[in-house]
Every structure is written in structure tokens, then in C-alpha cells.
Amino acid sequence: MKFDSILQAVILDLILGLVLIFILNLRFVRPLQELQQSSEKIAAGHLDQSINIHRKDELGALADNLVIMRDAVKEKVESLQFEVNQHQKTKNYIDNIINSMPSALFSLDRESNIVLWNYKAEKLYGIKSSQAVSKPLDKVIPKMKPFMDNISKTIQTGDPYYFPKQVTVTSQGLVYEDITAYPLIADNIEGAVIRVDDITxxxxxxxxxxxxxxxxxxxxxxxxxxxxxxxxxxxxxxxxxxxxxxxxxxxxxxxxxxxxxxxxxxxxxxxxxxxxxxxxxxxxxxxxxxxxxxxxxxxxxxRKDFSGKVRQDISILLDQTIELAQSDYDLKKRYDFKKIKIIREYHPDTPQVLCEVSKIQQVFFNILKNSAEAMQEFQSLKDPVFFLRVKQKKDLVCIEIEDNGPGMTEDTRKRIFEPFFTTKPVGKGTGLGLSVSYFIITDNHNGEINIVSEPGKGAKFIIHLPIV
Ligand SMILES: Nc1ncnc2c1ncn2[C@@H]1O[C@H](COP(=O)(O)OP(=O)(O)O)[C@@H](O)[C@H]1O
Ligand SMILES: [Mg+2]
Structure with missing residues (x-):
């Protein structure tokens, strides 16, 4: 009897214990686990995680606080994101401005290392921004070396420097640049901004x-x-x-x-x-x-007006002039024109030009004769060559007569179209050939004549004649 009642009490206790455990689990452990999982997810950045615990006790208060915290964090994150976007937009805008500048721009830090390198600088120097940034300026552009002292002064004293009309020899001829160094002083960042303008x-x-x-x-x-x-x-x-x-x-x-x-x-x-x-x-x-x-x-x-203008194929004119020069007795006395190799690059669809045939021939003749004379004098030249090119360029016909002779110095180049300018001895040159040619092309035909030449690198005459 006693044993039975004890057993009964134990079983009852057990059942009561189980019920209690069940109730505890349902009321506290599960919500706590849920709360823990939710807080972990929120901590991992899932700010849309829902918390479905609605109670009046401490656990409910904890859940409510977590919801408030989640929303506050969410709001903060969103506003930060907005600010970041805004900064990015501003940065893109400024980058765009800097990159669409017609000048090459680069900024330097105190040690003259490159910080910023715009698109025009990439194009001008053929160096990508990623290759230039963080490197010393004079290592990236060695020709800046002579200016480095003054640029350092600009960084130290805050006085801008201007280096006008700097000349560089490139494969495309002479290139002129204006270089300006401005001090950069903002938020304790010291350095300089360099602007390079191509003024060729x-x-x-x-x-x-x-x-x-x-x-x-x-x-x-x-x-x-x-x-x-x-x-x-x-x-x-x-x-x-x-x-x-x-x-x-x-x-x-x-x-x-x-x-x-x-x-x-x-x-x-x-x-x-x-x-x-x-x-x-x-x-x-x-x-x-x-x-x-x-x-x-x-x-x-x-003489300004020439009446006898006709439509003419420039390549035919050029060939006729070559023939004329090859058979010219006066020329033959001095050198054999036939020894000069002629490489023709005539573009087949080049339109005819309204011109006075004999005058244009005179221009070609003067140029060819000068070149032949120059190549003759150029002792080291074994294979004299003429390159003759004719092509259309918009509403102009572009004619190039190039030789591989001695070329000329800049001083000579600047003066060759001047009347009476000659480098030849008295009796040999009158200095009129190219000046007459200049007048025929510019005044009589509304065209343009230019020369590209450097010592030792031949001479190239470029003529533009309007088609109409
Ligand atoms: N193809 C050339 N190569 C080198 N120098 C040239 C060439 N063409 C012209 N020149 C220079 O230009 C000068 C002027 O030429 P030009 O007006 O024809 O006069 P000239 O032939 O009587 O000297 C020449 O004396 C020469 O120094
Ligand atoms: Mg001449």
C-alpha cells in the first residue's frame, strides 16, 4: 500500500515535471532560441529579419528592443549607403570633369609622386593612369626632369610656375607644350597640380x-x-x-x-x-x-587672278612634271634625275582640282628640283627616293612630295618660303623657287603649302588645294 502510493506520487511528479519542462520549453526556451537566431541573422547583415515575439514580460521587452535596434541600424545603414552613393556620384562627376578637360592634368603629392592622372594625360603620353599613379613624375615622364626643382618650389612656397612653349621632338615632328604648375593646398594635403596644354x-x-x-x-x-x-x-x-x-x-x-x-x-x-x-x-x-x-x-x-583655270587630275600633273624634270637639259647637266627612285601613292578616287595647270606644274617643278639638288649634295645618301602622294581630304586634295635628302634646320624651315631666302652659293640659288610656289598655292589657288622637315630626315612638302 505504502509502496503503491509512493509509486503514484513519483509518477505524478514525473508527469508534472514533464509538463513543466514542456511548458518551460514552449514559453521560454523556444522564444529565446528564436530571438538568438534572429539576432545572429541581424548581426550578419540581414536587416529585414522579422522578430515575431509579442509578449508583455522581459522576453517581450527584449524582443521589442531588438526590433528597435534592428530598425535603427537599418536606417543608419540606408543613410550611410545614400551618402556613399552621393559621394560616388560626386566623385564620378569630378572625374568626368577632370577627364573631359582638353588639357593633360596630373596632381602630385609632397614627394612629387603622381596622385591623379587624367584621360588626356593618358592620351598625350600613352601611359595608363594605373601605370602612372604612385610613381615619381620624372620617372613616368623623363622630359619633366628639368622642371622638377621649380615644381618642388611650387609645392613648398605655393607660388604657381609657368613654363611656356616647351619643344619636344617626336616621330610626328615638333610638339609644343605649355606647362603650368599650380600649388595644391587642401585639408593638409600638400602637392601640386600640373597642367600641360598641347599648343602645336x-x-x-x-x-x-x-x-x-x-x-x-x-x-x-x-x-x-x-x-x-x-x-x-x-x-x-x-x-x-x-x-x-x-x-x-x-x-x-x-x-x-x-x-x-x-x-x-x-x-x-x-x-x-x-x-x-x-x-x-x-x-x-x-x-x-x-x-x-x-x-x-x-x-x-x-599677280592675283589667273584666268586659265581648268579641272585637272593632280596625279597626271605630277607625273608630267616628273617627266619634264627628267628630260630637262639644265637639270641633267647637274645630276641625273632618273637615278631618283619614285614611289607613287596616288589614291584612285581623288577628284580633279580647278587650277592653272602651268602654275601648279611650276610649283611641283620647283619642289622636285630643290629636292633633287638637296639629295645630290647629301653625300651619305645612296638611294635617293621621291615619295609622291595624292589623296582627298574632305573638300581638299592633299599632295605630298617627300624626299629622303638632308632635310633642314628649324631656322631654315621657317624661312624657306621667304623671297630671296637661299642657302645656296651666289649664282646657284635665287631663293625664289619656293616663294613663287607659295604665292601660286596660297594667293592664286586659295590653298596651303607647308613643310615638315628635320636635319637628316628628309623634307616633306604638303600642299592642300580646294577641289572647287
Ligand atoms: N628638299 C629640300 N631639302 C633641303 N632643303 C631644301 C629643300 N627644298 C628647299 N630647301 C631649302 O630652301 C631654300 C629655298 O629654296 P628656293 O626658294 O627654291 O630657293 P633656291 O633653290 O634658289 O635656294 C633652299 O636654298 C634650301 O636651303
Ligand atoms: Mg629652288
């Missing part, structure tokens, strides 16, 4: 303006002089011609005059021949012809 085109235009003004004044002067010389020269030549014909021919008036002084025309002629007077007169005439050719060239400086 600007310098070329400037040179062209100076050139055309110079040409205009010298050309006008020369043309005026030519007019003045023309008449007396014609008189001299005519008179020499008259003297010759009075001696050489049997003109009745001459025969009569000879008879009147008691000699014959044959005696006079014999005397003149013996004393070389006829030869002297012929020399006067020859010199006169040369002088009048020069005067004719000079006169063309002022």
Missing part, C-alpha cells in the same frame, strides 16, 4: 600668320621692284639685240653708214669677231634673259 597647332597657326604677313610685305616689295626693273631691262635686251642685228645683217642703213666712213660691213664684222665683241653682246643678251626670268618670277608675287 596654335604655334603652327602663329608661324603661318607671321609667314603670310612677311610674304605679303616682302612679296609686294619684290613685285614693285620687278615692275621697276622690267622696263629698263627690256630696253637693255632690245638694244643689245639691235646692235647685234646692225652688225650681223646687211641692213641698207648699216651698209650706207659703213661706206660713208670708208669701210665695209665685212671689215666691221671681222673686227668685232676678233675683239670678241659679238660674243660679249650675246653674253649681255643671255644675262638679260636670266634676269628677266627672275623678274617674271618676282612679278608673279603680285
Amino acid at each position: 597647332e596654335h604655334v603652327r597657326m602663329e608661324e603661318m600668320v607671321v609667314q603670310s604677313e612677311k610674304m605679303l610685305s616682302i612679296g609686294g616689295l619684290a613685285a614693285g621692284m620687278a615692275h621697276e626693273i622690267n622696263n629698263p631691262l627690256a630696253g637693255m635686251m632690245q638694244n643689245a639685240q639691235v646692235v647685234l642685228s646692225r652688225i650681223q645683217g646687211e641692213i641698207p642703213a648699216s651698209v650706207e653708214a659703213a661706206e660713208a666712213v670708208g669701210i665695209t660691213m665685212d671689215q666691221i664684222r671681222a673686227f668685232m669677231e676678233t675683239r670678241g665683241i659679238v660674243r660679249q653682246l650675246e653674253l649681255i643678251h643671255e644675262a638679260g634673259v636670266r634676269a628677266s626670268q627672275i623678274v617674271q618670277n618676282m612679278l608673279s608675287f603680285s
